[in-house]
Amino acid sequence: MIRACLFDLDGTLLPMDTESFVHHYLQELASHVADVVSPDKLVRYLWEATEAMIRNSEAHKTNEEVFVEHFLQLAGVSKEEIWPHFDRFYDEHYPKLKTHVEPTPLSRRVVEAALEKGYKVAVATNPVFPRVAIMERLRWAEVDDLPFEWVTVYEDMHFCKPRPEYYREIADRLGVRPEECVMIGNDMQEDMVAQTVGMKTFYLNQCRIDRGHPVYQPDQEGSMEELLSAIREGTGVFSD
Structure with a gap:
């Protein structure tokens, strides 16, 4: 679950x-x-x-x-x-x-949908930036005021993507098992590696990054619209 x-x-x-x-x-x-x-x-x-x-x-x-x-x-x-x-x-x-990013209102809808479903929600960005920079980008995405359980910043985290320890540390912070998490991201190597610790994965096929190696098989793949639908309807990796 x-x-x-x-x-x-x-x-x-x-x-x-x-x-x-x-x-x-x-x-x-x-x-x-x-x-x-x-x-x-x-x-x-x-x-x-x-x-x-x-x-x-x-x-x-x-x-x-x-x-x-x-x-x-x-x-x-x-x-x-x-x-x-x-x-x-x-x-x-x-x-x-x-000016160099392209915010979408879908991001807020997706996070709000996850919160409405009762999920613990974390921002699992690669913590190579200080808190001030990451919080600024959350403002650009218009989600900075949402009640995230955890945001990974370099002041607090001890590992980076794509190390598996990074994902274990987040699960520990959230008080859940890796198997109870879905990692949602657009980077094949940095985000989909989460499955190596037991997490489910949703590969966002917009702004996708794939360096060719290693290759992972995401549990689900789709657009932001499809992600929103899956969360709201409880389908795919979000099914009970």
Whole structure:
């Protein structure tokens, strides 16, 4: 029996061309800290520190701790020198990136339908961003005011997609077994991997991302409209 719905954010609740969005995000961020670290170096350090988060298997370290440790070591600067620039960017400039996403009212309807059915609902976005950035994207998706049980942000999580431990950690936070969860997302490798811990999966075929390997067989596939119908009618992975 399904007790919890896990929704990916980028490309799922918030339709976007993820590659294009990340490009604009890095370009904007780099220009705002150019006085501390040159743009070309900053982008490289950000990617390397992010990769360190994704590879991390130490459960006692949050993603934030892993990222900060690796980034500062690579950049050769102190946190006091550069973090105020990051904070200012997220507060003042990050909201302007909304022009690079394509919100849909269906996202709110889908989440509301899951809540009406009594499911515990979590935002299972890859926690490689700070809370302020993820909450801003939830605002763009017009779902930020909904009563999510949990939102995965890098300050709190200890693993990233596509590690199976990421999905186990969410289930633990929600107080359910993985087998009682449905992971809903548009990324074959990062989202459908949830089935390796026993979760059901719904592969959203809009804004889909598939790198070719590994290949998973989703329990269900469809559009946002079909997802909404399945939740409301209790069909497919949402059937009792």
